[in-house]
Amino acid sequence: MARSDSGESVLERIVRILEAFTPEAPALTVSAVAERAGLPLATASRLVADLVAHGLLVRDDERRVRVGTRLWELASRASPTLSLRESAMPVLEDLHRGVGHHAQLGVLDGEEVLFVERLSADGAVVNFTRIAARLPLHASSSGLVLLAFGSTVLQERVLARPLRRFTSNTVTSPTELRALLAGIRERGVVICPGHLHPEATGIAVPVRDASGRVLAAVSVIVPNDGDAPRAVPALTEAARRIGARLRSH
Amino acid sequence: MARSDSGESVLERIVRILEAFTPEAPALTVSAVAERAGLPLATASRLVADLVAHGLLVRDDERRVRVGTRLWELASRASPTLSLRESAMPVLEDLHRGVGHHAQLGVLDGEEVLFVERLSADGAVVNFTRIAARLPLHASSSGLVLLAFGSTVLQERVLARPLRRFTSNTVTSPTELRALLAGIRERGVVICPGHLHPEATGIAVPVRDASGRVLAAVSVIVPNDGDAPRAVPALTEAARRIGARLRSH
Structure with a gap:
């Protein structure tokens, strides 16, 4: 060139x-x-x-x-992001209708989570996510899921770096982060009360392809008020449906 | 360069x-x-x-x-398309929930309609629209709305060209098209039964900014079964709400 x-x-x-x-x-x-x-x-x-x-x-x-x-047109019309998003959208709409606030879909890109879709209700709780915006893996619920199911090379790289603190609840100790990631792999869900903002709780679960590989994280952001765990069943069901739709497309 | x-x-x-x-x-x-x-x-x-x-x-x-x-990220994160879409999305979700099938948002780009958002239900009627895809102005309900409220220069250019026929219902005569555009300006809505596909009816209305300028068209695609006009009130209300949200953002 x-x-x-x-x-x-x-x-x-x-x-x-x-x-x-x-x-x-x-x-x-x-x-x-x-x-x-x-x-x-x-x-x-x-x-x-x-x-x-x-x-x-x-x-x-x-x-x-x-x-x-x-x-935007050239970048979008043949984008893998758009086909993922199209498979997920009817499910994400149902999830958003059921849980309210924000429902979103994120993928691992480099060492961050990149959000490919977000549905937000008027008056919903604070949310740092925007479509085509990124968040650090260690601080967001979607990022933690993608990190937990990511390669050990990725995990070691992230753990070796200083981890930015957003609130007093952000997990910034490598030891605690390792334990959190192990828990996510075991339970298939993470609940992050106030990790990014004191008023918001992020909850995320993995979306898997036919071979069980994690392709994305689906998450909701709800108020940090103790009721957050009630969203888990709807979220798990949404991830299952998105995975099934991806496999059938 | x-x-x-x-x-x-x-x-x-x-x-x-x-x-x-x-x-x-x-x-x-x-x-x-x-x-x-x-x-x-x-x-x-x-x-x-x-x-x-x-x-x-x-x-x-x-x-x-x-x-x-x-x-996709570079093209999307600062795109005017994305901000229009973010203003419209909660309204488009309500519209989609109420009417079903497909709800979409299109803008005029060059001499075509470019779709910036589409919500589709599983099992919905056939639809040629995809996000970041285009349709000719004379053949789609969204395109007809954008053409009706477009400049006379645009209208004359489109009318001077051969107009592609998709079905026996596609309006391809310049005289009929002029009458159709006048009707859209008068009534603020267009209903297109089978114009693009025999089984589908497109219905579109304009979205206006504070000065009354048409920024986009919001539309639904429903079965071509005579029930289509029942979607008009929900569509008109959605366009009003999207316009109000754009003005307040």
């Missing part, structure tokens, strides 16, 4: 430009794009203009730049 | 590679990518390798290439 004087490929710079846009900063001036992407303004301007010409980025009325619908 | 001997930019070729992946062909050999993208095999191989190195594409167990989760 063509390289700039710095030896960096065009694709590398395009990726850094796309990475500049986040849920918190979905619309950026070209200067902000250049700054966030660590590119000279002239380079960023030229690449942004090319991306806009192809519809991958769009300019809004205030001359700020945003992710274009065309990029 | 760096250009090949043919004068084509790297970005141009990347876009053509991404366009090769569709819901019908989500996994492709590198040769198939080259063929679909109209690129020499060596060029396609090199670009695919670069895209894989950045996680935008991934190779599966059979050495076929797929859209990567990373591309």
Whole structure:
């Protein structure tokens, strides 16, 4: 691939430009794009203009730049994420209707959980998850399930690192985390009262394919009020149904 | 941007590679990518390798290439499509629960309707819509609503072209189409029995922002059995609620 004087490929710079846009900063001036992407303004301007010409980025009325619908379309229409999500959706709707608050589906991506779907009720309890957003494995219920059933290489890597504390309930001791993971493997569920936010409890279970391999975690976020465990049977049943649908698709 | 001997930019070729992946062909050999993208095999191989190195594409167990989760994440997390979808989702869930079958949200993109969300029940009537898929404006209920409230330039362009017939009910005469669009503007709803498939009826209404501008169409697909019009009040109420939520966000 063509390289700039710095030896960096065009694709590398395009990726850094796309990475500049986040849920918190979905619309950026070209200067902000250049700054966030660590590119000279002239380079960023030229690449942004090319991306806009192809519809991958769009300019809004205030001359700020945003992710274009065309990029979303190209990334979504053949995405494995979308087929997982389509198999899971009717079940996730039933789960959300039964439990309320938030129902979500996450997959392991690198060393984080990436959320591919979330259904939220109005007035639901606080939730850090958003679609296409990530959370650390050790701190979220979905992440803990994916970590518990992940490879030992992954577990050792995560356990070897400093584990960020979000609340006084976040499990940050490697010893405690090992015990928690063993419990998840034994019971097939994790309940995390206040691990990420004092007011919320995350509950997650694994979704398995025909060979028993864990493909995803399905979870609900409910108030941290002692009633949370009552959601477990509905969650377990949802995971079973999603697994069955994935196998039949 | 760096250009090949043919004068084509790297970005141009990347876009053509991404366009090769569709819901019908989500996994492709590198040769198939080259063929679909109209690129020499060596060029396609090199670009695919670069895209894989950045996680935008991934190779599966059979050495076929797929859209990567990373591309979906970058395209989704700051996408205007996702914020529209998040505002609409609780309402779309209620609509789907009430009417059953399929409930969906579409936006005008170019001269087609692009579906940003779809909720489908198991055993629901046939539906050509998928998330991130497109339909022609003249043949789908959502498309007709977006066309009716679109610019006259758009309307004249669509009316000037041959209009594809999907069933004997598809409106393909410009005169009839003009009358249909006038009726939609007057009544704020369109009912399309069998326009795309003999067994299905699409019903769509516009979603408006604070200034009355039409931002999207919300629609349901139900059996073509005469009962379809009973879904209209629920649909109209859903569009009103989605509009109110968009304004308050």
